[in-house]
Amino acid sequence: MSYHSSEPDPVRQHAGPPPAAGGHRPASWSGYHRALRVLRRACRWQRRVATLAALGYFAVFLTLTVEAPALMARPAAGGLPTGLLLALVQVPVTWLAVVLYEYAASRYVDPLARRVGRYGRPAGGDGQPRG
Numbered sequence: 657m658s659y660h661s662s663e664p665d666p667v668r669q670h671a672g673p674p675p676a677a678g679g680h681r682p683a684s685w686s687g688y689h690r691a692l693r694v695l696r697r698a699c700r701w702q703r704r705v706a707t708l709a710a711l712g713y714f715a716v717f718l719t720l721t722v723e724a725p726a727l728m729a730r731p732a733a734g735g736l737p738t739g740l741l742l743a744l745v746q747v748p749v750t751w752l753a754v755v756l757y758e759y760a761a762s763r764y765v766d767p768l769a770r771r772v773g774r775y776g777r778p779a780g781g782d783g784q785p786r787g
Contacts, residue, residue, distance in 0.1 A: 688775035695768040702760050710753040717742050 721728055721739060728739030736744075 688772065691768065691772045691775060695765070695772050698765045698768050702757065702765055705760075706753055706757045709756070710750055713749045714746065717746065 720742070728737065728742070730738050732738040732741045
């Protein structure tokens with residue numbers, strides 16, 4: 657095998673499953689499979705955002721506790737130390753993360769799940785809805 661750039665690369669020539677009888681590729685990335693891929697992507701995105709929101713605040717709190725103890729000991733509103741105030745705010749922040757998670761699920765993920773449910777599970781893997 658030579659390394660001449662005009663020769664086709666056998667690794668790059670693969671563009672999916674081989675054509676079925678009749679020369680047409682199966683519609684495996686349309687219908688059910690595509691809707692399922694989109695649903696999985698939406699669920700992953702939602703989990704990442706919710707995790708970063710809830711754990712991000714906690715990580716900031718811990719970092720401030722370790723790196724800036726003088727700031728955390730300084731009195732804040734109502735005479736409470738800043739560290740205690742930030743610790744108490746974690747509960748509403750967690751509730752807010754849960755509420756936003758539920759909102760995003762009902763607005764973005766649930767419609768995708770209903771779309772996948774309408775397709776049902778394809779019997780022959782052809783990606784067409786059962787009916």
